[in-house]
Amino acid sequence: MKREPQRVLDPGLRNPSSELETELITSLDFRGPEEFELGKENDNVYEIENNAQNKPLPCRRDTRQDPKKIRKESDKFNQTPADNELNRLNIRGKIDATMSTSRQESIEGQQYGPVPQRSYDENPTQHFADHHSKSKVKVAPRSSLQFKVGPQFTRTFLVRPIYSNGGRLIIPKIEGRIDRGFEFLNNEWIGYKRNYFTLVAAFQFENYGFEEFTNATYHTIDQENNNLVIMYFALRLTSKCTEDGTSISLVQHTAKRDRGPQFEPPIHPAVPGSLPTHQVIKEAANIRNVGKIQRLNKLFYHNREESLTMEPGLNKYPDNSIFKVARYERIQFASSINYRKPSSSTRRFNLYVELIACLENNEFVTLAFIETPPLIIRGRSPSNYPNTKTSNEQASARNECKQAKKRIDDCSIYTNTAESFQFDSIDSVACAFMSCNTKEREDDQINTFNHMSCVNEYLNCTNSSRVVAGNISSGDSMTYPGTKTTKRGRKRKETSEQPKMKVKMKLNPKVAGKTKQIKIAHAKHMNATVDCDETPKDSIVNIESPIQNLQLDSPNKVSQGTTIESEPNYNFANDNYFVYRNKLSMLSTDSEDLKKDPELAAVLSYDAEENMAPRSLESLTLRHLIKNNQHEHQTVLKDKDCYLPDIFPNRHSAEDSRISIFVTNSENKENLNPDSYDNSKEGLFMEHVDKFQKAEQFSEIQAKLESFNNELFIPSSSDTSRNYLINVFNSSPNQDQSHSSIFENELYNF
DNA sequence: TGCGACACAAAGAA
DNA sequence: CTTCTTTGTGTCGC
Incomplete structure (x- = not known):
């Protein structure tokens, strides 16, 4: 032949x-x-x-x-x-x-x-x-x-x-x-x-x-x-x-x-x-x-x-x-x-x-x-396609979701096992803020921010609860009209309308007992290295890079493609910890501060020549923030679990990076204590709290949030982070399992 | 509903 | 082995 x-x-x-x-x-x-x-x-x-x-x-x-x-x-x-x-x-x-x-x-x-x-x-x-x-x-x-x-x-x-x-x-x-x-x-x-x-x-x-x-x-x-x-x-x-x-x-x-x-x-x-x-x-x-x-x-x-x-x-x-x-x-x-x-x-x-x-x-x-x-x-x-639900099953699942949502709305204490439900009120929170922000924003170059930060800040302000945070999918994240489509990003649908924002709660049954890839992108040029203990096979590796503390390195060289084995019933709610990492901030790349930094200016210039999006998330911001201990606007990371600085666009390896690796497991909850994260410098939201509180829906939303009795679960809605149930810690001190575990298990059975 | 868009993840290329 | 690319397809929301 x-x-x-x-x-x-x-x-x-x-x-x-x-x-x-x-x-x-x-x-x-x-x-x-x-x-x-x-x-x-x-x-x-x-x-x-x-x-x-x-x-x-x-x-x-x-x-x-x-x-x-x-x-x-x-x-x-x-x-x-x-x-x-x-x-x-x-x-x-x-x-x-x-x-x-x-x-x-x-x-x-x-x-x-x-x-x-x-x-x-x-x-x-x-x-x-x-x-x-x-x-x-x-x-x-x-x-x-x-x-x-x-x-x-x-x-x-x-x-x-x-x-x-x-x-x-x-x-x-x-x-x-x-x-x-x-x-x-x-x-x-x-x-x-x-x-x-x-x-x-x-x-x-x-x-x-x-x-x-x-x-x-x-x-x-x-x-x-x-x-x-x-x-x-x-x-x-x-x-x-x-x-x-x-x-x-x-x-x-x-x-x-x-x-x-x-x-x-x-x-x-x-x-x-x-x-x-x-x-x-x-x-x-x-x-x-x-x-x-x-x-x-x-x-x-x-x-x-x-x-x-x-x-x-x-x-x-x-x-x-x-x-x-x-x-x-x-x-x-x-x-x-x-x-x-x-x-x-x-x-x-x-x-x-x-x-x-x-x-x-x-x-x-x-x-x-x-x-x-x-x-x-x-x-x-x-x-x-094989292994897919029939339309009947899908309809039934949708119905189940609706009912779950209704039950949540009717209950002050959260006991449901719904697969997915939606907080319209939080939408409104975000939209209200958005609306204020859009009207009065002074810098047109600010093109992204995370409405979850509004929620966080709101909750921080009122002490009503602590949301470990979350991010929103790139589709829902705010991109002001006129934002350029660039090489680095995906093509974005052009629309004159403001994107609507929603916060969805979603549990992903696929996570339990499965493996997960960790993705780390663009890690390079950090300051110091501290080895952590060897990672036991059955433990969970979390990767942390709080802004002030990029200091640990893994002997295992975690990189994209690294597979983590979870215990059969382990749920990745512990990946909450990622959330802190995700609360990195970004600067407008046109900000005066950034221009004053020669090294960053060089990178920006490179990006401009290559028609790439400003690499604010991957490198500029974090680097700048670390350097100057300040930032202006919040955003979220998308598509990757962890972005670390990549100052130069050539190839890099995990060896060059100083990635903070925590080895923890489901018993090791103290590592996940949100209090361990210093977010005192997060965002400029506080400057906007006044505007925010003027929003029409505010009091209604406030009441709704409080009605959840500090047991608010707000998962991230990015597809990556959707897998992580966003938990409110300390809300159920006597429970053996986190809410998320219960959800996870029940869903899995479902 | 069907579709655009985004995302995940697994195997290939280097 | 690590890093990056490619692509079947799951999913959301319009």
Whole structure:
């Protein structure tokens, strides 16, 4: 199966450790046209196809052919019947000699245009071993098992004839393969709307070497038999609805996904080439090593320097890259597609790889195409994913939440075990503050603050309770309109409205008895190191970096990816301690203070040049605060459990950092005493207390908060911190277990 | 409801 | 081994 020419490697070379390397070495050894001779090498290709059809799998489309529809489809490809007749005969002799095509179909094809050959040849090789299970098995996102060969394309259908300048009829053959994103379940090819698929395509000309290709010019003809000069050939990926033939948009992402651009799969100007193996595509995904990329490019791109630019077959190609293989990675169906018909039956889609020609007027015309069998694209409905609740169960859970919330509102003492409930009143607290702050804020550069700090401050002021704090999800955190979207942050939806804020209480049953990753980002350049005791295996590691006290280091080098084993019923409420760490503050990066600090100014300048968001959270603020023992505005950390200074943007390691690590466990509660945290310098909130107290809702909210009888649980609502129940300590001194433990256990059972 | 946005976490790349 | 990247998919809220 493997396309592996017998070739002696340079004795200086080690044996290739992967098929990718083999292919790269092979590719380097090839010289010019030899690679494209339809001789030995490509015979192998045909051999593969012949083998592949020994066990054709059934396909619905086989039995549902509709000549009228097919005629219509062919019209769309600008079919000229006479051309097609001619070409089909050629193709049949050369390419499809071994394919099982009925004669009748062939005649129809000659008369009306190409009849898509619907006998999709399922390749009964190892690649398909995974496809025969009845239900989808969950595979890790980066697992190499995500790569699997998808449905086979049809043979090549000709739409227009191609002639060389010698008047010779050229027969193209398109190859395509789906390498990721589709599986064969219950006799159907299934893809997921949210997941990427990968497709590669290439074309060759029958009996036509690469040298011949480059030495010729080409033309096709229009309906009136006028010659149309072909400037260059290209490959294009498109999709249509199987049922009605409507065009379906595809989108391509970069590896950055949400943070990067989205675009339609581009048209790739291409010269003849052959398809790399599935294994090569698999191993070539996401490589970053420059040398590897360069070697790989030899597989995918035509090297112009190696051929004379004035060769007639090549000199009209555009200046940018010419592809030997069109590789489409990270393709998805547009999010707007309807995967159901109004009748609620499932729509199906076909993918097409078209060989197209760019004419002198810069228009593209389709010369030939290959097509997948009908594909089912599963939408985002949880029912399409294993281990998800049905909509009934979800509705029931929602109902449960509502009831829980009501019970909380009705009770002065908190006894519930709700999964999730909401404090509208705290919303109001935050909104009220927000409103005051927005009206009267003087510094437009202040763009973030944490409304939880309002709550904290309020509670601190009134002594009614102590909230260990929490943060709010980035989606809910305040970003004033006009805040720039930057490299560092995710794209933010533009809106003229103030985001609404909510504080949600949420217990995460997944936490109990599970492991958790600690994430520490950007740790560097701190002042002193103190080793803590070796971390026992069954203990909990908390990471603390109160502003004044970044001083401990772990011998275990905790870093992102460090996994903490918890006791079976342990809950991560102890991660409350993180909250103190999270109560770091930030400065407006335009503040005068910051500008006066040369070191920080340098970092800011770097960020500005790189169009990055001010790195206030990661480094500037903390550093500055430590240095000057002051700060202006509060914010929260998001997405990471711990941010520590990263003064310079180069790589760093935990060794460089001085991370405060506490080893504690559920009995070691004193470590979690909020009193151990000096928050006397937190925030400028106190300056705003007056405004805050003027807020309309204030007294109402105050009453509501007090009605909780100092047993207020306010968890963080950031997804990271959502896992941590935000507890009020000392509220239930006689309890063996913290409230959170009870919740956790009951939820887990639930 | 379906979708945009954000988040988590697990495996790959270096 | 550590650090950083990529990507399937869980989740919230509109």
